[in-house]
Amino acid sequence: MFKSLGERSLNFGFSGMENQTSIFTRVNGWASQSGAINLGQGFPDSAPPALLLDAVGEALQENYYQYVPSFGLLGLRNQISTIWKEDFGVNLNPETQITITAGATQALHDAISSIVQAGDEVLLLDPAYDSYAPVVLQAGAIPVRIPMEFSLLSGFYLNWDRIRDSIGSNTKLWIINNPHNPTGYCLNASDYKEIDHIMNQNPGLHLLGDEVYAYLVFEGKFRSFLDFGDWKERVLVVHSFGKTYHCTGWKLGYAAGSFNWNQKLRSRHEYNVFCVNSLMQRSFEIYLPKDTNRSGIADYYLEQRNFLLSLLEGKPIGYIPVQGTYFQWIDLSFLNKQISDVELAKEWALNAGCAMIPFSPFMENTHSNRSLLMRLCFAKSKEKMDKGMKNLYQYLGI
Secondary structure: OOOOOOOOOOOOOOOOHHHOOOHHHHHHHHHHHHOOEEOOOOOOOOOOOHHHHHHHHHHHHOOOOOOOOOOOOHHHHHHHHHHHHHHHOOOOOOOOOEEEEOHHHHHHHHHHHHHOOOOOEEEEEEOOOOOHHHHHHHOOOEEEEEEOEEEOOOEEEOOHHHHHHOOOOOEEEEEEEOOOOOOOOOOOHHHHHHHHHHHHHOOOOEEEEEOOOOOOEOOOOOOOHHHOOOOHHHEEEEEEHHHHHOOHHHOOEEEEEOHHHHHHHHHHHHHHOOOOOHHHHHHHHHHHHHOOHHHHHHHHHHHHHHHHHHHHOOOOOEOOOOOEOOEEEEEOHHHOOOOOHHHHHHHHHHHHOEEOEEOHHHOOHHHOOOOOEEEEEOOOOHHHHHHHHHHHHHHHOO
């Protein structure tokens, strides 16, 4: 059933990055070729809420086919502003502090490229989502990658001494993903206190918050970086409708926060995509006043996470339950293999009937050899998770 793939030359570092396909493209290709169960890329199996689909039909009837204002329908931005007040206690001016984007990735790209210049340093927490470093490098800036600490007893956590020591006179931007992909780590009260202190001590430092999993928190309480008053003009956050409403392919998100930074982002955005899918914008404008999905999405994914963990019980695979996102990391030290995690992911996708995402593409080479880690997505159906893990266990003989 599982076909073999001809050998390819793969680079696992960040040199020559412009000639590489992403790890998601590679893993999806291997899974597609072999017919493996794909527990890799983070798109849900669940359908969008019925009321949202109804709103799409209503928007179609309203003939939303043409260009809309570059920075997004004002009605949609008004709805987002209302949500921020209700959910996070943050006031946002919908006209000047919210920009609708073609998903979070475009928002991140334009946010980074609009604030850094050649020679600036950008702090990344390793493992870092793989879209950050390429944009930093394209801008001529320098990624400063700070590894998170890891152990099988405590999971992932931040080394604040190392973070403080990494900030210098050329440090312009700090990108923080919270909840964190791929580790599932959620910042705690102590972390927020450290971030607040660092931002106050470094008035030239900007913070870009990747908060696309804000509603997927199982332990602790999410706090947006926009909820800090002293340095609010140096903060921009990015959110995604796709993660919360099971519609990642619609590519709709937004950037919110600093007035000045938003204006810089908009100057990129306007000549990048000009405006974003008008039909989807109008659909969410109609839907959001009726939305009940975001209030219950964490409970849904907590059940999904716990089901995946039940499939890991009694196996030699190491893990600690994640605090947020819809990804669970697993440690594969029991294999005692002299093989990279990318090679292992390829082997499993082609021969074991189960595809997952290796950690090393999220990390600098010097940080990526400590453990053999994979990321599993539990936004998949229970049947798919069960089948994929059974395939893998059969292949491994465990």
